[in-house]
Amino acid sequence: MNRNDWTDDKLISRLINNKTDKSRWDNIRALRKRPSQELFAKCVELTKSKNPKIRKIGIDILAQLGLPPRPFLKDTLKIYFDLIEVETDPDVLMSLLYSIGHNNDKLDNKQIEKICSFIDSENSWVKEGLVSALLGIDNLTAIETLTKLSSDKLSHIRNWATFGLGTQIERNNTKIREALWERVNDKHQETKLEAIVGLAKRKDNRVNEIIKREIIDGEYGTLLFEAILEIKDKEFLPLLKQNLKNIKDDKNINPEWEKDLKNCINELIKLTTEKRTTA
Numbered sequence: 689m690n691r692n693d694w695t696d697d698k699l700i701s702r703l704i705n706n707k708t709d710k711s712r713w714d715n716i717r718a719l720r721k722r723p724s725q726e727l728f729a730k731c732v733e734l735t736k737s738k739n740p741k742i743r744k745i746g747i748d749i750l751a752q753l754g755l756p757p758r759p760f761l762k763d764t765l766k767i768y769f770d771l772i773e774v775e776t777d778p779d780v781l782m783s784l785l786y787s788i789g790h791n792n793d794k795l796d797n798k799q800i801e802k803i804c805s806f807i808d809s810e811n812s813w814v815k816e817g818l819v820s821a822l823l824g825i826d827n828l829t830a831i832e833t834l835t836k837l838s839s840d841k842l843s844h845i846r847n848w849a850t851f852g853l854g855t856q857i858e859r860n861n862t863k864i865r866e867a868l869w870e871r872v873n874d875k876h877q878e879t880k881l882e883a884i885v886g887l888a889k890r891k892d893n894r895v896n897e898i899i900k901r902e903i904i905d906g907e908y909g910t911l912l913f914e915a916i917l918e919i920k921d922k923e924f925l926p927l928l929k930q931n932l933k934n935i936k937d938d939k940n941i942n943p944e945w946e947k948d949l950k951n952c953i954n955e956l957i958k959l960t961t962e963k964r965t966t967a
Contacts, residue, residue, distance in 0.1 A: 730746075735767060744779065786821070831857070900927060921960075925960070
């Protein structure tokens with residue numbers, strides 16, 4: 689029988705009793721498609737369990753129970769912020785913060801400040817959840833917190849926080865640009881490229897030489913193409929064309945990357961031609 693035909697109780701029982709997490713998210717996704725009052729009440733009870741695993745199940749189902757606008761969103765957020773005041777298990781806190789991140793469009797200042805208070809946590813799971821909770825929030829406290837996280841010792845935390853500052857908000861000020869600039873030499877490539885994209889979106893011309901450096905190096909990911917097309921500088925064209933020439937007979941090059949490089953060259957030619965025409 690397909691799990692979509694299982695009862696709510698059977699899916700919840702599987703979530704609680706399965707020895708591995710192999711099918712965990714499949715079962716959670718199946719339940720999320722059933723936004724009934726009865727299931728909502730069952731999830732609320734799960735969040736009150738003394739067992740951290742069971743609390744997480746309730747939290748994770750509620751995070752995306754029903755399509756937006758979620759029918760139980762207001763009540764769910766109240767439950768989350770009540771729980772966050774007393775929860776001490778790092779794994780459960782991570783789930784709570786991730787779940788708030790799925791529903792953070794209309795958080796008030798008090799709620800944002802509560803989330804940001806977790807900046808002092810040394811636990812990597814909690815910090816990961818914190819970044820997720822703050823993505824897309826254009827608020828000074830949230831931005832300040834993401835700025836601190838963008839210099840975290842863990843690369844995946846730096847990466848997400850830099851993405852949050854660079855791409856998920858449009859605010860453009862000196863503090864944001866300087867935080868991004870601090871990451872343009874990051875040893876973690878994706879973090880470095882997220883910073884470059886963020887600066888390019890803000891038309892910070894200092895990033896032009898960094899982009900040229902990355903093109904010449906030739907070891908960049910496709911995020912750099914996004915930055916190049918934001919800047920629209922024709923000086924990148926000879927370097928990109930040289931890259932394309934250099935990989936012509938290289939069997940180890942990912943064909944999708946090569947395709948994206950060609951598309952970037954063609955799009956940049958078009959953009960720089962339009963720029964000259966309208967100048």
